[in-house]
Amino acid sequence: MPFLGQEAVMRGSLLAEAGIPAPGIYLGWGSFLIQFGNLIVIVLMVILFVVALFLPFPRGKGRK
Amino acid sequence: MTPDGDTAAGTVDEEPRFSTWTGTARGWMLRRLPPDKLLPEDQPSYVASWIYVFGMGAIAALVYIIVSGCILALNGPAWYHVSGLGHFINSTHLWSVELFFMFMVIHLWGKYWMAAWRGGRVLTWITGVIAFVVSIVTAFTGYLLQTNFDSQWIAFQAKDALNAVGVGAWFNVTNLGQILMWHITLLPLAVAGVVALHVVLVRMHGVVPPLDAAATDAQLQQDLPQRASVEGEHL
Numbered sequence: 001m002p003f004l005g006q007e008a009v010m011r012g013s014l015l016a017e018a019g020i021p022a023p024g025i026y027l028g029w030g031s032f033l034i035q036f037g038n039l040i041v042i043v044l045m046v047i048l049f050v051v052a053l054f055l056p057f058p059r060g061k062g063r064k
Numbered sequence: 065m066t067p068d069g070d071t072a073a074g075t076v077d078e079e080p081r082f083s084t085w086t087g088t089a090r091g092w093m094l095r096r097l098p099p100d101k102l103l104p105e106d107q108p109s110y111v112a113s114w115i116y117v118f119g120m121g122a123i124a125a126l127v128y129i130i131v132s133g134c135i136l137a138l139n140g141p142a143w144y145h146v147s148g149l150g151h152f153i154n155s156t157h158l159w160s161v162e163l164f165f166m167f168m169v170i171h172l173w174g175k176y177w178m179a180a181w182r183g184g185r186v187l188t189w190i191t192g193v194i195a196f197v198v199s200i201v202t203a204f205t206g207y208l209l210q211t212n213f214d215s216q217w218i219a220f221q222a223k224d225a226l227n228a229v230g231v232g233a234w235f236n237v238t239n240l241g242q243i244l245m246w247h248i249t250l251l252p253l254a255v256a257g258v259v260a261l262h263v264v265l266v267r268m269h270g271v272v273p274p275l276d277a278a279a280t281d282a283q284l285q286q287d288l289p290q291r292a293s294v295e296g297e298h299l
Contacts, residue, residue: 041166049170052114059112 097268108270110277118171119266125164126259130252132157137248141211161203168196180272188265195258202255205247208237219243 025036082088135153136144144150172192181189204222208215219237226232236242 041162045166045170045173048166049115049173052117052170052174055114057112057114 097264101270102264102267104267108273108277110274111271115174116271118167118174121167122164122171123259123263125160125167126255128160129157129164130256132160133248133252145211158206161206165199165203168199172196175272178272178274182272183269185265185269185272188262188269191258191262191265195255195262198251198254198258202247202251205237205243205251208240208243209247211240 027034027036027039082091132153136150136157139150144154175189175192204218208219208222222237223232226235226237235246
């Protein structure tokens with residue numbers, strides 16, 4: 001519903017103006033709890049690690 | 065300065081002996097890190113992999129962190145909390161820290177799985193661990209300098225932990241002035257110093273070969289007798 005969305009945006013901007021950080025999104029499975037932003041960073045690192053292992057490295061021009 | 069005795073300086077077979085501490089120190093440094101090792105023109109063939117890029121990626125991020133930090137320090141919070149450009153530089157300072165830690169952790173994973181402490185590289189590994197720990201403390205003090213409710217919350221949670229381990233008296237996270245000084249002087253110097261030592265050690269010992277590296281590689285052939293004897297001691 002658009003009205004609720006606008007209200008949430010307004011509340012977020014008011015919190016930001018007051019210097020209060022947004023509460024954030026948390027994901028949990030049983031006793032395991034993680035903030036969504038932290039999960040993104042960890043998943044991104046794992047993807048970069050795996051890609052670095054398998055992506056061919058370009059050959060330098062004019063090198064031995 | 066000339067070396068003592070009849071032996072000419074620079075001879076290959078016999079090392080020159082110096083009577084001064086400067087000459088001794090120079091000889092010691094040149095033996096361990098000759099110029100061609102400090103600034104090599106090429107690397108072994110196994111370094112041609114993306115997994116070897118992340119250490120330099122972390123250093124590139126660290127350079128930007130220091131440059132943006134200098135700009136923030138020169139202009140002060142009245143600038144970076146208010147002006148558009150100040151907000152931008154402040155944000156890129158934060159995001160380069162995010163990149164620094166991401167690259168450093170991937171570098172750590174890569175080096176862990178290739179057992180990078182092999183071949184007399186234990187001190188390289190240890191300085192990497194120290195760089196990681198000191199970086200965490202530096203980033204933590206950065207969070208405390210946001211001067212908002214978030215940083216206040218972090219400081220008041222952390223003070224209990226720091227008091228519990230007995231360092232709260234001289235590392236007082238609720239003292240903004242003290243934490244600012246730690247963040248912009250002592251800790252950046254510590255991070256830069258440890259990282260510089262880490263890089264020098266990498267240059268001294270060479271990039272660690274993968275576990276299944278071909279023994280035909282030039283560096284492996286060159287270092288094989290020494291490496292074989294060092295690893296033999298640990299078996």
